Amino acid sequence: MGIMLSYQEARAWLLERARPLRTHQNVSLSQACGRVLALPVQAGVDVPPHDNSAMDGYAVRCADLAAALPVSQRVPAGSVPLALQAGTIARIFTGAPIPPGADAVIMQEQATAGEDGKVSFTVVPQPGQNIRRRGEDIANGQVILEAGKMLTPADLGLAASIGLASLPALPTLRVAVFFTGDELVEPGQPLGAGQIYNSNRYWLVPALHKLGCEVIDLGHVGDALEPTRQLLRDAAAVADVIVTCGGVSVGEEDHVKAAVEAEGELTLWKVAIKPGKPLAYGKVGDADFIGLPGNPVSGFVTLQTLVKPFLQRRMGLDVPPPEAQCLPAAFAWDRPDAKRSEFLRVRKVAGELQLYPQQGSGVLMSCAWADGLVWLQPGQVVKPGDALAYLEMA
Amino acid sequence: MGIMLSYQEARAWLLERARPLRTHQNVSLSQACGRVLALPVQAGVDVPPHDNSAMDGYAVRCADLAAALPVSQRVPAGSVPLALQAGTIARIFTGAPIPPGADAVIMQEQATAGEDGKVSFTVVPQPGQNIRRRGEDIANGQVILEAGKMLTPADLGLAASIGLASLPALPTLRVAVFFTGDELVEPGQPLGAGQIYNSNRYWLVPALHKLGCEVIDLGHVGDALEPTRQLLRDAAAVADVIVTCGGVSVGEEDHVKAAVEAEGELTLWKVAIKPGKPLAYGKVGDADFIGLPGNPVSGFVTLQTLVKPFLQRRMGLDVPPPEAQCLPAAFAWDRPDAKRSEFLRVRKVAGELQLYPQQGSGVLMSCAWADGLVWLQPGQVVKPGDALAYLEMA
Structure with missing residues (x-):
């Protein structure tokens, strides 16, 4: 009925299951920015080619x-x-x-x-x-780009400078998303009693694009088992990873859980993070299934802290441990969560961290305002000036 | 014959000339990530809409x-x-x-x-x-997004959560680029004697894309005045800003300078930065003209340090002063430039800054390896452990 994992345990557990993409293709330089390099690149010429x-x-x-x-x-x-x-x-x-x-x-x-x-x-x-001098900058045979890096503009200029018109890149990771819940209405439509707007769709799709994924948006399905199963099968046929929001906690109305269990396998967790907590990982056919919490703030923070490294490794990137900057607090926080790691939404201003005043998880205001997260340990209180672990949100 | 400006003077001079885009259009949420918000957004509902x-x-x-x-x-x-x-x-x-x-x-x-x-x-x-509680997160009438920000995934989720299907965004800045020089050959082609590959095209275009510009790539023109003038007129007809690499120093072979002067106006500078130095700003019709140094490393660093803030303000973004992180050096540097600010290509590893060993400006190797720049003042030497100003390259 749900295993309780620490943040670090959940991150490591997910990363272990991220099978990097393997097949590769030659991609022309003008299409290669943001793609993941599949093989190391060796120079075949001297740079400069002549004195x-x-x-x-x-x-x-x-x-x-x-x-x-x-x-x-x-x-x-x-x-x-x-x-x-x-x-x-x-x-x-x-x-x-x-x-x-x-x-x-x-x-x-x-x-x-x-x-x-x-x-x-x-x-x-x-x-x-x-x-x-000829070869002063790059010698013939030298490795100039390591495999497993996301190609940057400078990488592409470097490749061009030695005459390469294309690079061996891993495929773009295909991520299918869909959204569940009878209460969801698309923005622009009138809202009936008891209904809410589908906000998860509008942050999740661009957030996945920004990570470098191809996103297949399969839309919205109501709280019903058979349509959800059909959507899962459709998603597994076209995608490497399926991501949904909501429908994976222990309540009775969670058809996503039942649908994934019927079509494949599912592990439900409670992760000791706030906002966050429920998270599901499973398989449907050959596709991974990730069930984010349905609450937008919980889903957003869970994507940033747990699912992003999973997707990055799945894309074939080398994923280092989370590298926090150490910055001073410009705020106090005396309501620590005793058992969970907390990710406060903060903004870096003149080298200090300011806190968004409402840290409730009801609305994305805090995430829209913030440029990063402070990672608090369970029980950690904050006094102004304390050095905190700041994770930038790219 | 070229005014000599400090880095800060050149940055401020350019920023003063960046006229932000003004007209705006409603852009659907699914197209709005990375666009610049033209007007503040007020909530027209309570969130949540009910207890x-x-x-x-x-x-x-x-x-x-x-x-x-x-x-x-x-x-x-x-x-x-x-x-x-x-x-x-x-x-x-x-x-x-x-x-x-x-x-x-x-x-x-x-x-x-x-x-x-x-x-x-x-x-x-x-x-x-x-x-x-109803309205606990957002109260009806509250400003939820300020004008002049680049829209993030969280912003779009937030807008969706209050039912907005589109947002008032500034147009995407149109930047035309072209490349000059008889010696340039496109990668993938054989290289003749005395020729070099056009590497500037392959880092500049994606770097402009990453900043959020629409890029109009007008290709390559040889060292000849009339074709260069024609290309400038073509560029000014379709773009807000024209960016070229090379052809703007004081040598005789620089037809770009003569062409811009014939079609509009041009100011040539020497900026006291290394790598870098020559930079041109002008107008052709209603378009701005920016001439980057032709050396790829100089051009790359000049884009990151001087032209990026110009383009960002031109896009309508609020551009804060450069916010450097203060991080310790894991290297020594005893060859300071007496008169110029130097931007060393470095990489952040475990909270320390490592230096790319060859800081020559001949090849983009250092820029491809680095994840940021250390900003040294003229004459500044570095001992291991010194706190340095680190500018991340996004």
Whole structure:
């Protein structure tokens, strides 16, 4: 009838069950931001590919520089220079290849052209100065991107810089969602007596998108067993993970629980977190089933603290332990929960944590206002100035 | 010939020129994540809309509870209860309206049903217990979302919870990008002598997407004035902001500078940041023009530190001053730049900052490896353990 787990136990238990996606596909760079890299990427070239100029200026042979010298060639970026003739210099621009025989670049601000066209310099250059060497930044064969990372803009620029037009990425995790309850009405519709708006749909779908999932929104089903079973089968056919809100506590009206048990298997927990507590994990066919609490704040916090790491590992990401920042409280909290870890909704202002005054779980106001959660241990009280564990909500 | 500005001066100068978008449109909740809210949102209803049960259990009148009592009605969520008959209790479920006359809910775990169907309780309830009051979370008329914020999943759930199907959002900022240089080759193509891959395109476009911009990628143009002028006119016709990489320093080969000056106006700066330095701001028609340095690392860091706040304010967001975390260094740095603010590419590991060993600006390796920047003042050296200003790269 429900196992009671600590926050850490529940997190570890879920993570153990997150089988990372394995098959991969080549994804073009312009589609790859936010995808998870399936294999390490090795450079197949040197970067830069040739010695080149770090400046707009003049390529010189240091030994020649006793007097003003004539300019024997002009080397814009993208051109192929000739060998530098003895006793001459080359006009050169940033990124342009260094002419064979030149051993330094002098920036143009340190050059003066005489009336005869010869150029003299206000400095004595060191050999190698203002030259970027071939392979200095990336050597042929070097691993430049590790598997299991979510690809960032900089990663894609890096891949492009070595000529890769695509990268081996894991598939996007497909997450099906549906929403249950006779009392739910879609926003924009009039509200009848005893009805409430379906708010879970409108935070859950974008929150899953932000994590990098493909979301399959199967809509709303009333409190009835057969339609719920049908929706579960539909969801399992198209998704890697099924997420619902509500219908998984121990009350009689919870058809989701009965439907998952009929179509697969289900473990119900109580997790010692507040807001939160009821959480269900199961399997329907080959899909994972996650049942979030129906209360929006409980569901939101449970997604952030427990389900997000599960989904991230399921996507193939390396998931580190929760990394809390240590920040001072600008508030007091003297109503600790004796048995549960509490996640207070807070906002970081000028390096301090401010508390949303109403921490009740009835409405998402606190979550909309907050930019993060303070993770309190069971029984922990807070005095202003106490150092607290702050988890940013991305 | 280029004004030299400090980092803070350049940031403030750019922000002053960022005219926030003004016209707005109603955007359905399912399309609104990441959009900027144009007007404050006031609640037009109470939340919750009626007193309701916080538990699965029994709705009772506390004064009646001397003995075991019969269950006179059953109130699932979404139903409309009758007034509670004196001397009876109501079976009730989470979220269901409280029957008139009931003044507390007792959780089902504290109830025992006898063989006669009457229910007795192991606790003495307090009036009001386990009841969520109408309007307790949001009162009719309350401002729930402030203008100028980027809409998050929680904001959308909150809007849905009060029945709003759409929100007044500013338009998505349209940013046109193009890339210049005879030496540039697209990744996947063979590289000729003196050529390099166009890496700027592949980090800049997704970085702008991540900021919430619509990106119009106008491709690549060679080092020639007329095609560059045409591209600028095309860009100004469709975009709010034009961003290019390269072509804006003082060298002769910089056709972008000449093209912007011919089609509009341009201010060239040297900004005392490293990597970075050259930056251009101008106007072409009604569009802003931003010229990033052509070096990928310089361009990337300049986008993160200077252009991102400009674009955010241009999008209509409230842009706070850069909020640095204060974190200890796990490295030493004894090569400070005497005159420029330096942005070192670092990674946060177990609460400490690790340095990418090659801080040269030749390649995006450091930016791909890093999760943030350390902001050093001119001349600042670093010893292990020093507290540093860390800017996360989102």
